[in-house]
Amino acid sequence: MLRAEIVSVGTELLFGEITDTNAAFLAAELVARGVTLNRKTVIGDHLPTLTQVLQDALERADLILLGGGLGPTDDDLTREAVAAALGETPSEDAELLAWLEGLYAARGRDMPRSNRKQTWLIPSAQALANPVGTAPGWYVQPRGPRYAGKVIVALPGPPREMKKMWAEQVLPRLPLPDHAILHTTIHTQGIGESNLVEVLGDLTRGQNPSLGTYARKTGVDVRVSASAPTHDEAQALLHPALSQVRERLQRWTWGEDGDTLAGALQPTLGDRTLGVIEAGSAGHLCTLLAGQANQSILHDAAITENHARLITLGLTPVTLRDRGLVSEQAALELAAGAREHLDADIGLSVVVSTTGDNAGTAHAAIVTPDTHRATTINWPGHPDQIRERAAVAALALAYRTLRPGGWQG
Numbered sequence: 001m002l003r004a005e006i007v008s009v010g011t012e013l014l015f016g017e018i019t020d021t022n023a024a025f026l027a028a029e030l031v032a033r034g035v036t037l038n039r040k041t042v043i044g045d046h047l048p049t050l051t052q053v054l055q056d057a058l059e060r061a062d063l064i065l066l067g068g069g070l071g072p073t074d075d076d077l078t079r080e081a082v083a084a085a086l087g088e089t090p091s092e093d094a095e096l097l098a099w100l101e102g103l104y105a106a107r108g109r110d111m112p113r114s115n116r117k118q119t120w121l122i123p124s125a126q127a128l129a130n131p132v133g134t135a136p137g138w139y140v141q142p143r144g145p146r147y148a149g150k151v152i153v154a155l156p157g158p159p160r161e162m163k164k165m166w167a168e169q170v171l172p173r174l175p176l177p178d179h180a181i182l183h184t185t186i187h188t189q190g191i192g193e194s195n196l197v198e199v200l201g202d203l204t205r206g207q208n209p210s211l212g213t214y215a216r217k218t219g220v221d222v223r224v225s226a227s228a229p230t231h232d233e234a235q236a237l238l239h240p241a242l243s244q245v246r247e248r249l250q251r252w253t254w255g256e257d258g259d260t261l262a263g264a265l266q267p268t269l270g271d272r273t274l275g276v277i278e279a280g281s282a283g284h285l286c287t288l289l290a291g292q293a294n295q296s297i298l299h300d301a302a303i304t305e306n307h308a309r310l311i312t313l314g315l316t317p318v319t320l321r322d323r324g325l326v327s328e329q330a331a332l333e334l335a336a337g338a339r340e341h342l343d344a345d346i347g348l349s350v351v352v353s354t355t356g357d358n359a360g361t362a363h364a365a366i367v368t369p370d371t372h373r374a375t376t377i378n379w380p381g382h383p384d385q386i387r388e389r390a391a392v393a394a395l396a397l398a399y400r401t402l403r404p405g406g407w408q409g
Contacts (some may be wrong), residue, residue, distance in 0.1 A: 001098075001177065002034070002036065002062050002063060002064040003038055003060065003061045003063070004006065004030050004035045004037050004038070004042070004061055004062065004175070005037070005040075005061040005063075005141065006023050006026055006030075006064075007041045007043060007053060007054065007066050008022065008040070008066070008068060009045070009066060010042075010044070010067055010068045010069060010188075011075070012103040012259075013068070014042050014044040020042060020067075021082035021159060023042075023160050025028055026067070026386055029166065030065075033098035033176050034113045034176065034177045035176065036179055038132065039057070041053055041057075045075040045076070046189070046339050050078070050081040050280070050283045051081045051085050054081055054082065054152070058147055058150060058152075061150070062149065062151070063150070063174070064151070065153050066152065066153045066154045067162060068156070069081075069137075069154075069196055070136075070137065070154060071114040072114040072117055072118055072134070072255075073117075073391060079122075079154070082122065082125070082330070083103075083122050083374075084150055084248040086122065086124060087375075088122040088123055089118065089122065090124075092119045092120060092142070093120070093127065094129070096119035097119040097138055097341070099120055100118060100253040103134060113233060118134060118135050118136060120207070121138070122138075122140070123143065124141055124142050125138040126139045126141075127167060127170055127295060128137075128165050128170065129165075130156060130161055131164065132160060132164055132260075133161040135156040137153065137159070137169065138152070139153055139169070139206075140152035140154070141191075147214070151174070151175070153174075153303060163304040166246070170408075171401070177210075179228075179229055180227065180230055180367055181225065181226070181227045181228065182227075182234045183223055183224060183226070183238075184223075184238070184257060185221050185222070185223045185224075186223075186224070186245060186246065186249060187216075187218060187253065187255045187261075187264075188219045188220050188221070188249055188252040188253050188254065189219035189220075189254050189399065189400065190252050190400055191220065191251075192220070193213050196213060196220050198248065200245065200249075201248075203244060203245060204303060205217065208227055208237060208243065209225060209226040209237050209238055210224075211224055218254075218260075218261045218395075219261075224238065224245055232235045238252075241309075241406075243394070253331075254399055260288075260397045261288075261392065261396065261399060262289050265289075268404070269297050269346070269396035270401060272346055273295050273297070273299035273300075273302050274298055274344075274345070274347075274348060274398075275301065275338035275347050276289070276300055276301040276302075276338060276342075276348050277303075277310075277337060277338045277347070277349045278301070278302065278303045278304075278325065278349070278350050278351075278352075279303075279349075279350070280305070280325070280350075280351055280352035280353060280354060280362075280387070280390075281362070282387050283303045284388055285350050285394050285395070286298065286303060287392040288391055288392075288395060289395075299342065299345075300338075301342070307320060307325070307366075311325075312326070312342050313334060313337040313342075314333050314334055314336055314337015314338070315392070316333055317331050322367060325351055326361055326363065327351070327363060328374045328376060329390040330351050330367045331349050331350065331351050331364060332349075332374050333375050334347075334349035334365070334398055335347040335349040335366055335367040335374075336372070339367055346366065346395075346398075346402070347366065348364070348366050348398050349364065349366075349394070350363070350390050350391060351364075351391045352367075353386075354383035354386050360378055360379050360386050361376070361377070361378050362376070362389070362390035363375070363376050363379075364393050364394035364397050365397075366397055368402075371401060372396075375397045377389055377390060
């Protein structure tokens, strides 16, 4: 078993100024390769603390991944911490120095003296090439009996640089275990987590394969995992359990793994066009739809809170006066208006309130030639959260209405 820890370096991460997406990426990469990840740590730019964290990690783990802190400034301290933790002295590497100076020369610039620290190496470190940045990584195999067999990898902070270095420079070097972990995540909509667990029944109690359920913005995800010494053995364990989960959740499933709810909606439309009217959701629904590779499904859209404009799009003055804009009736009228006034085969609407006593209330509606259906959510929160939930509710309504087999309530 290969035990690993991830240490993310940077005060900006510690204070929440930047979201640490690198650690999530690396965690998924490790788990997919059978590595046991025991800990993730975020450390500010403080050399004694970082050195101590690294020394502690070396006592517990076989593989330590350090992210960030490889820049040229005084607060980029990852190299210094690795050197201090191992009791080694860094020095400039002539080949790295020539490469970095050439990089600046090719851009018609003189290399700042501060960048010379990016050419440092310690005796137990190999440089990892960075073709899209100026910070080489380190692949460290500590010398001496105390840390024999352990590996430290220092990666740059920018995600584009880190991912390329990880794939091209780190993975080929790692002593990965002869072990496979496979998993598939099934996305559901329209069923709560506790009810889903009841439907799965005895399947949730298995250890290998194992099931985990997770509430997401788009519904509830079910992760089915299996581990074995080889890929084929893991696949043989995973497949029967996955087939049972798919069968039991077929009524609510809309996709798997990297699928998106907006992407799942595309094939349900066929060659039909979709018109969208949004009021109060600041275009969140259109943004989700337009984020797909095939943007042609969004035939036309109107995003407005102007009452006069909404009346021209199908909202009746009587509904506006008696029930208000954020009402089920208004959503249905605007969905019908999306078909008529936006010249679409299917109309989809969402109306949202983010302020006042009604904050958190939203209604979505879909109208087809033979269907009129609406849904309501009432979940207070930050305005952006409310708008996002409303947009997702509208997508889910559309998918569940148009999916093969028709509406599944």
